[in-house]
Amino acid sequence: MTGRRIYLDNAATSFPKPEVVLQAMVRYSTELGASPGRGSYAESRQSAALLTRCRERLCELFGGASPSHVVFTLNCTDALNLAIHGTVDWWNEHRAGEPVHIVTTAMDHNSVLRPCSALLGRGVEVTRVGADTDGVVDPAAVIDAIRPTTRLVATVHASNVTGTLQDVGAVGRACRERGVPLLVDAAQSLGHVPVDVEAMGIDLLAFPGHKGLLGPLGTGGLYIRPGLEDRIAPVRQGGTGSRSERDTQPTEMPDRFESGSHNTLGIAGLLAGVEWLLERSVEAVRAHEAGLIGTFLKHFPGEGAGYRLHGPDDPNRRVGVFAAHA
Structure with a gap:
């Protein structure tokens, strides 16, 4: 093939990345390389500081109230599974016998629809709200689907098929009034359109690091509104570098949901991508x-x-x- 090629698959992953992203990953690999939170030596402390800075910059990007409530995940799918399964697991553990109902939409990605479908066999009820011919979901229809037993409302912000933006703010305000957590899939919106979790009433924001945030593959996160973490069960347990004398998972954030070694190399690149984005707005x-x-x-x-x-x-x-x- 001859001639210049134009990359058009940014909905799957952004490419090419800014040069600063590549430089940050090389710098981490050659100058740090240590696991954060696993030692008191300089490189480990610097790696931990890198994670903290990335959480802070992400909160700056989407208006998060607490950097410690940014949970790093493998990708957006992992974040959505944590939010959905973690919510249902908490209700089943602490409110056994009480019905669990989830509201989703026809425009949601399979990363929402499939976890919800898997829960049907566990007695969870799921309502899927339809959309018009442009892929627009009427916020009033989502609100009307909420019941006294609704434990979670999940919606995509921007469709990965039609590109349609949903009125998340209208849904978020109604959910706040009713005390129902709102989970937003920001896979195609974060980094492309302004997002303010407080102004939009978003309780759980799932996002990939490798799309609009310009980081590498294998990065993502879930922002959990402070106070809500106590109603989400961890979906995996293991080493955290903190409270190692305990057999049980730490309750402190973000360790409650972050078990095992971090993808610090990827997060170094994600931090550079987010800062590149913030500099330009x-x-x-x-x-x-x-x-x-x-x-x-x-x-x-x-x-x-x-x-x-x-x-x-x-x-x-x-x-x-x-x-x-x-």
């Missing part, structure tokens, strides 16, 4: 991408040429993910 990224979306929509051949594009035709109501068929 998500608002500037959004304005640039909205312009590109508008140009694409303007020049797309359309139904007159035998093609149908899915999702809204307003750049402000979508991200730069497109699906079409002939």
Whole structure:
């Protein structure tokens, strides 16, 4: 193949990464390389400080109240599984016999739908709210689906198929009024559009590190609103580098949910990606991408040429993910 190739698979993972991301990973590998929280020597302390700084910068990005409530995960799928299974496990352990109901939407990714489907055999009820032809889920329909037994509402922020942005804020405000936790899948939105967990009423924010945040594969996280961690059970137990004299999992955050050695190499790259993004501002990224979306929509051949594009035709109501068929 000759000529220049243009990478168009950023919905799967962003590429190429900023040079600073690669430099940060090389620097960690050659200058630190130590496991955080496993020793008192300088390199281990510096690795631990790197994790703390990444948590702080992530909170700066999405308005999180407590950096210690940023839990590092393998990816967004891992974060969503922790939120969903951890919530159900807590209810089954502490409120045995009480019904558990979860609300999802037709636009959710399989990383939400499949964990919920797996729970059906354990007596969990799941309601899936539909969407219109543009992939828009009516917030009122989500709110109407909430019952006294609803323990979790899960929704995607931006579709990985149609690019449709959902009105998460409207759902979040209603969930807060009803005392129901809201889990948001920000796989296609964080880093592309502004996200403020407090203003939008988001209790649990699941995100990948390798997409809009420009970090490497194998990184991600779950932000848990302070106070909610006590109603989510850890889904794995093991070494944390803290409270090692105990046989039981620590209750302190983030160790409650972080067992085993961290992907510190990947998190070094994630930190660099987040800082690169913050220096430029998500608002500037959004304005640039909205312009590109508008140009694409303007020049797309359309139904007159035998093609149908899915999702809204307003750049402000979508991200730069497109699906079409002939």
